[in-house]
Amino acid sequence: MIIELGHFALILALFVAIIQTVVPLVGAHKRWAGWMAVGEAAASAQFVLVAFSFAALTYAFVVSDFSVSLVVANSHTLKPMLYKVSGVWGNHEGSLLLWSLMLALFGGSVAWFGSNLPPTLRARVLSVQGSIGVAFFLFMLLTSNPFLRLEVPPFDGRDLNPLLQDPGLAFHPPFLYLGYVGLSVAFSFAVAALIEGRVDAAWGRWVRPWALAAWVFLTIGIALGSWWAYYELGWGGFWFWDPVENASFMPWLIGAALLHSAIVVEKRESLKAWTILLAILAFGFSLIGTFIVRSGVITSVHAFANDPERGVFILMILGFFMGGALLLFAFRASAMEAKGLFAPVSRESAIVANNLLLSVSCFVVFVGTIWPLVAELLWDRKLSVGEPFFNAAFTPFMVVLALLLPIGAIMPWKRAVVGRSFKVMIPALVLAVSLGLLGYAMQTGRTALGPIGLGLGAWVLFGALTELWQRAGRGPVLGRLARLTRLPRADWGKATAHGGFGVTVFAVAAMMAWQVEDIRTMNIGESYDLEGYSVKLASVDETTGPNYFTTMARFEVTKNGRDIATVFPEKRVYPVAAMPTTEAGIDYGFTRDLYFVIGDLQQNGSWAVRSYFKPFANWIWGGAMLMALGGFISLADRRYRVAAGSRAPKTPAAVPAE
Amino acid sequence: MMRATVLALALATGALMPAPVMAVQPNEVLSDPALESRARALSKDLRCLVCRNENIDDSNADLARDLRLLVRERLVAGDSDSAAMDYIVARYGEYVLLNPTSTGANLLLWYAGPLMLLVGGGIAFTYVRRRRTLTETAPATLSTDEEKRLAEIMRE
Numbered sequence: 001m002i003i004e005l006g007h008f009a010l011i012l013a014l015f016v017a018i019i020q021t022v023v024p025l026v027g028a029h030k031r032w033a034g035w036m037a038v039g040e041a042a043a044s045a046q047f048v049l050v051a052f053s054f055a056a057l058t059y060a061f062v063v064s065d066f067s068v069s070l071v072v073a074n075s076h077t078l079k080p081m082l083y084k085v086s087g088v089w090g091n092h093e094g095s096l097l098l099w100s101l102m103l104a105l106f107g108g109s110v111a112w113f114g115s116n117l118p119p120t121l122r123a124r125v126l127s128v129q130g131s132i133g134v135a136f137f138l139f140m141l142l143t144s145n146p147f148l149r150l151e152v153p154p155f156d157g158r159d160l161n162p163l164l165q166d167p168g169l170a171f172h173p174p175f176l177y178l179g180y181v182g183l184s185v186a187f188s189f190a191v192a193a194l195i196e197g198r199v200d201a202a203w204g205r206w207v208r209p210w211a212l213a214a215w216v217f218l219t220i221g222i223a224l225g226s227w228w229a230y231y232e233l234g235w236g237g238f239w240f241w242d243p244v245e246n247a248s249f250m251p252w253l254i255g256a257a258l259l260h261s262a263i264v265v266e267k268r269e270s271l272k273a274w275t276i277l278l279a280i281l282a283f284g285f286s287l288i289g290t291f292i293v294r295s296g297v298i299t300s301v302h303a304f305a306n307d308p309e310r311g312v313f314i315l316m317i318l319g320f321f322m323g324g325a326l327l328l329f330a331f332r333a334s335a336m337e338a339k340g341l342f343a344p345v346s347r348e349s350a351i352v353a354n355n356l357l358l359s360v361s362c363f364v365v366f367v368g369t370i371w372p373l374v375a376e377l378l379w380d381r382k383l384s385v386g387e388p389f390f391n392a393a394f395t396p397f398m399v400v401l402a403l404l405l406p407i408g409a410i411m412p413w414k415r416a417v418v419g420r421s422f423k424v425m426i427p428a429l430v431l432a433v434s435l436g437l438l439g440y441a442m443q444t445g446r447t448a449l450g451p452i453g454l455g456l457g458a459w460v461l462f463g464a465l466t467e468l469w470q471r472a473g474r475g476p477v478l479g480r481l482a483r484l485t486r487l488p489r490a491d492w493g494k495a496t497a498h499g500g501f502g503v504t505v506f507a508v509a510a511m512m513a514w515q516v517e518d519i520r521t522m523n524i525g526e527s528y529d530l531e532g533y534s535v536k537l538a539s540v541d542e543t544t545g546p547n548y549f550t551t552m553a554r555f556e557v558t559k560n561g562r563d564i565a566t567v568f569p570e571k572r573v574y575p576v577a578a579m580p581t582t583e584a585g586i587d588y589g590f591t592r593d594l595y596f597v598i599g600d601l602q603q604n605g606s607w608a609v610r611s612y613f614k615p616f617a618n619w620i621w622g623g624a625m626l627m628a629l630g631g632f633i634s635l636a637d638r639r640y641r642v643a644a645g646s647r648a649p650k651t652p653a654a655v656p657a658e
Numbered sequence: 659m660m661r662a663t664v665l666a667l668a669l670a671t672g673a674l675m676p677a678p679v680m681a682v683q684p685n686e687v688l689s690d691p692a693l694e695s696r697a698r699a700l701s702k703d704l705r706c707l708v709c710r711n712e713n714i715d716d717s718n719a720d721l722a723r724d725l726r727l728l729v730r731e732r733l734v735a736g737d738s739d740s741a742a743m744d745y746i747v748a749r750y751g752e753y754v755l756l757n758p759t760s761t762g763a764n765l766l767l768w769y770a771g772p773l774m775l776l777v778g779g780g781i782a783f784t785y786v787r788r789r790r791t792l793t794e795t796a797p798a799t800l801s802t803d804e805e806k807r808l809a810e811i812m813r814e
Contacts, residue, residue: 118803150764184804240711241711242710272788340789341789348789352782356775356779360774361771361777362768364774378763382752382753383753383755383758383764384752384753384754384755385756385758386705386758387713388702389758394771397771397775425701519684521684602684608684
């Protein structure tokens with residue numbers, strides 16, 4: 001019964017979304033306040049309906065209702081509760097429902113907190129947001145209905161994929177979706193502004209928190225996914241340039257460009273048309289990402305043919321929204337006249353350079369991702385584009401970006417002098433170069449990648465700190481420190497996020513340059529040496545977990561006779577899904593991880609063992625978390641709270657006809 | 659079957675989903691460290707043909723193991739790096755290369771980024787130059803709605 005109610009609520013949500021699309025749009029055009037106000041009610045109703053629908057599906061998973069085919073395919077009675085719940089979105093249909101839930105939540109937020117928006121703009125934003133909802137509700141109901149029942153329910157389910165039964169991955173999709181869908185709000189604002197025909201500083205101020213929040217969630221989602229790959233997949237890689245990874249990385253890159261260019265719109269009223277275009281593209285890449293992941297088209301053209309219905313549907317959604325928005329852009333962009341003037345050397349120009357580098361690097365990722373498809377379609381060449389290509393073609397842009405960042409970030413608006421901005425940064429530069437040289441001196445006969453990454457990361461990090469210190473003004477140190485604490489949160493957020501970028505740049509280079517690998521067979525009781533640590537294989541036991549069998553090894557790590565850690569790498573088999581998984585045993589440390597994987601039993605009774613010394617591994621995700629934290633700090637800045645909290649005058653009940 | 663499962667998983671989660679690995683086995687490692695490190699470097703550029711975007715070093719599939727052994731066999735036989743790669747490409751096709759060649763149409767792939775940078779940079783440069791010389795546009799006049807709103811704000 002609850003399942004049918006959930007299904008029904010979803011259908012109702014579709015109709016509400018249709019109303020939300022049509023009525024406010026007409027209202028905004030005709031200036032009918034009553035029609036415009038429908039948007040808010042519809043957005044709230046849509047959220048309530050989808051939330052109910054989602055709750056109904058969650059309920060089915062929690063009580064293991066095996067008459068629902070989705071539950072059968074993705075759950076099992078023995079599964080821990082956390083994974084029963086995360087199983088709701090660990091599949092195609094459920095993840096779409098989650099997507100729609102977030103879409104409705106964000107649409108609702110615009111309705112609930114947008115009382116200080118001009119009423120026509122708000123109505124149009126809600127209308128565009130509603131139309132995205134229509135597309136996704138239709139997609140779900142026509143091709144991927146999560147509420148389908150089975151005629152003969154089985155006794156038990158087929159279990160969620162064991163790789164997904166993991167806390168890191170349980171929360172990876174929701175964060176990614178918050179990011180993707182958050183970008184839909186920026187898109188709605190962009191299209192609404194195009195319909196409205198004007199973009200001003202207030203528009204920039206409204207779009208920026210959305211773009212920023214979406215980007216922060218994408219950052220967290222990507223970092224979680226990467227961290228999960230690191231500890232779960234068994235060789236400690238953290239990024240593979242896989243199409244589905246690239247699918248989330250492209251919106252992240254464009255989102256980063258967008259949140260910077262929106263600053264220029266807000267503060268300087270320039271780059272308006274470009275910012276609109278970025279907002280459209282950012283959501284476009286979210287849709288392309290969904291298309292890549294859902295259709296399987298990139299893996300192989302033939303995989304696409306297996307399930308063309310869904311792929312074609314998403315392609316149609318993509319075509320409709322991108323085609324429509326870009327067409328609108330072509331007609332209206334010239335109306336977005338910029339006001340602010342700036343010199344070729346200025347903060348504005350620096351942000352233009354930032355946008356150029358981020359967009360081009362996104363373009364490189366895009367071309368690399370679709371190239372196998374293009375080559376097969378046009379020249380019938382079956383080829384692969386993998387990690388070596390992306391490392392070579394993408395990295396240079398990030399290096400240039402990191403080089404320019406500290407100088408660009410400290411330049412004043414309107415007109416700057418390179419020498420003056422550079423002079424401030426000389427201590428940071430000296431420090432970074434000496435650190436790089438130190439790194440070079442300490443390593444022996446390895447690539448230059450490590451020292452360069454160290455210098456570059458330090459340059460960005462110290463640059464961010466220098467900027468913060470500069471903001472505190474002049475005078476005695478104590479006075480400066482006091483002023484530091486009173487700086488606007490936006491300044492702190494900026495420094496934190498930029499510093500985090502520096503940390504990640506350094507950590508990625510360090511991991512790629514200085515990682516040490518060891519492969520061997522060993523008998524129980526034997527020891528070996530890994531980068532100064534003595535590692536002993538103490539035992540290997542066969543045990544069982546709640547829904548799996550496991551081969552668990554025990555490694556004892558010591559250094560100079562002192563106990564460092566005991567780790568338990570596992571090899572699990574999940575019988576229901578008939579799948580083996582590896583659980584690496586990791587001793588996390590501030591400057592290094594020790595990473596152990598237990599392999600197969602050899603014929604002579606010894607065990608295959610793989611271990612790694614991974615320098616600064618945690619810093620990769622630490623840097624990402626700093627970037628996200630910086631975004632959160634900026635979001636908490638006073639001017640957004642003031643803007644959101646100010647009591648706007650009630651909109652007049654009726655607007656006189658014009 | 660393998661690919662179908664992996665694909666279904668990737669579709670289901672939006673995440674990368676290679677199978678768990680034991681990858682390079684201890685008994686595959688060559689005794690000559692110089693040869694072994696060359697083999698490892700080559701392996702990074704070779705795709706496990708039955709996997710999803712995995713190189714043969716990271717994969718535990720049988721085919722990946724065969725390829726790893728083949729690479730080592732060729733190196734031990736005295737092949738240069740490029741000769742060993744040519745040998746493998748001749749048997750398994752261009753698809754096996756994770757690092758696409760820079761020949762023919764692939765030039766477009768390799769130069770896409772730099773070309774886009776040139777085009778975008780050109781546009782940005784002209785734009786930035788124009789921003790300097792353009793005369794300030796007259797401030798837009800407020801609409802009647804906005805004037806009313808402004809009056810309300812001023813009253814508060």
